[in-house]
Amino acid sequence: MQTNTCCICDTATLLHRQNLSTLAVMAGVCDALLRQFAAEQQSSKPGAHETWAQLGDLTTALAAFQH
Numbered sequence: 001m002q003t004n005t006c007c008i009c010d011t012a013t014l015l016h017r018q019n020l021s022t023l024a025v026m027a028g029v030c031d032a033l034l035r036q037f038a039a040e041q042q043s044s045k046p047g048a049h050e051t052w053a054q055l056g057d058l059t060t061a062l063a064a065f066q067h
Contacts, residue, residue: 034058 003012015023037058 037061 004014004016005011006013034055041057
């Protein structure tokens with residue numbers, strides 16, 4: 001098995017730099033999606049400020065969207 005080195009500290013890692021970039025982009029997209037959804041939820045439901053509850057609502061909405 002080939003061992004790659006970390007982009008930051010040069011230690012051994014299983015993630016290749018190409019995969020790390022993809023994961024960083026996906027994390028950014030998920031963060032932006034959740035922030036936008038949370039902002040819309042807070043404007044439509046004034047008392048809903050709990051992030052984890054909004055994440056549950058988002059996953060439910062995405063599951064319904066796929067079907």
